[in-house]
Amino acid sequence: QSVLTQPPSVSGAPGQRVTISCTGSSSNIGSNYDVHWYQQLPGTAPKLLIYGNSNRPSGVPDRFSGSKSGTSASLAITGLQAEDEADYYCQSYDSSLSGSWVFGGGTKLTVL
Amino acid sequence: QVQLQESGPGLVKPSQTLSLTCTVSGGSISSGTYYWSWIRQPAGKGLEWIGRIYSSGSTNYNPSLKSRVTISVDTSKNQFSLKLSSVTAADTAVYYCARIAIRYYDSSGYFDYWGQGTLVTVSS
Numbered sequence: 001q002s003v004l005t006q007p008p009s010v011s012g013a014p015g016q017r018v019t020i021s022c023t024g025s026s027s028n029i030g031s032n033y034d035v036h037w038y039q040q041l042p043g044t045a046p047k048l049l050i051y052g053n054s055n056r057p058s059g060v061p062d063r064f065s066g067s068k069s070g071t072s073a074s075l076a077i078t079g080l081q082a083e084d085e086a087d088y089y090c091q092s093y094d095s096s097l098s099g100s101w102v103f104g105g106g107t108k109l110t111v112l
Numbered sequence: 113q114v115q116l117q118e119s120g121p122g123l124v125k126p127s128q129t130l131s132l133t134c135t136v137s138g139g140s141i142s143s144g145t146y147y148w149s150w151i152r153q154p155a156g157k158g159l160e161w162i163g164r165i166y167s168s169g170s171t172n173y174n175p176s177l178k179s180r181v182t183i184s185v186d187t188s189k190n191q192f193s194l195k196l197s198s199v200t201a202a203d204t205a206v207y208y209c210a211r212i213a214i215r216y217y218d219s220s221g222y223f224d225y226w227g228q229g230t231l232v233t234v235s236s
Contacts, residue, residue: 002158034215036222038159045208045226046159052215057224089159093220097175101149101161101212101220 003028004090004104011110012080020075020107022090028071028102033093035073037066040087040106049088050075077109085111114139116209116227124203124234130196134209134227141190142167147212147221148192150183152205153229160205164212165192199234206231 005023012018022035029035034053038046048057050066053073065076073092077084090104120132134148141148149164163173165183173181177196185192196203207230210223 033218033220034222038223045229046223047226048222048224051213051222051224091159091222093218099172099219100174101164101223103159103161106158 002105003094003100003102004092006088006090006104006107008105009108009110011112012077013112014080014082016080017076017078018080018109019077020088020090020109022073022075022104024071024073024092024102026071027096028092028094029068029073030071031095033095035066035068036091037064037075038089038091040089042086046089080111082111085109114211114225116211116225118207118209118227118230120230120232122231122233124199124232125236126200126234127198130194130199130203130232130234132194132207132209132230132232134192134194136190136192136211141185141192142187145214147214148185149210149212149223150194151208151210151223152203153208154202154205162194162196162207201234204232204234 037050039049040046053068054066087106089106094102115137124130147164150162163183165171180197182195209227211225212221213224214221
């Protein structure tokens, strides 16, 4: 059971827009801790996609965007491409139990 | 460009101690703006944070693993290490080392660089 809740899967056709939600609680996202997103292509290590709720590292296309409100956050992908098919994880910090870095359970994005 | 590389045995017997080392290149592990962390991922499952260490040696562990985990740092070798004791089959996973970019205003942060991961299997 992950501390942050994500849908197990989402799908969309090429060119479409999809969103992935990430729901937390008052001890993590709701305590104003930032949410970060990672993309994991099959057989590879996760890669930082969005940091600080809505910032993209250098090299990440602007088709990827993030937002946060209250105890939840969202990752949006526009102009869906075949190479976007991957697992996506949200991550935050939880102030309970001496503080921990916490992840969502991951969302598998399928490009139809 | 910072690079992290995990190393260690790929097979560990049940009840024994899993030991891994992460070697950092392209940057100093003594930099004051980063934590150094271990994360694992069982096959087909999600990511689990194991713990983190600062260059001073201060640590913070996942409460669910705290009793079995030790993370240490060797700044002279630019390495940090993981020891997980009393392993069982449930500890079989790909283990990643990663760098945490610290957000000083709340001591949190995000994982900006990752190693490629190493599979550790617990089996007799």
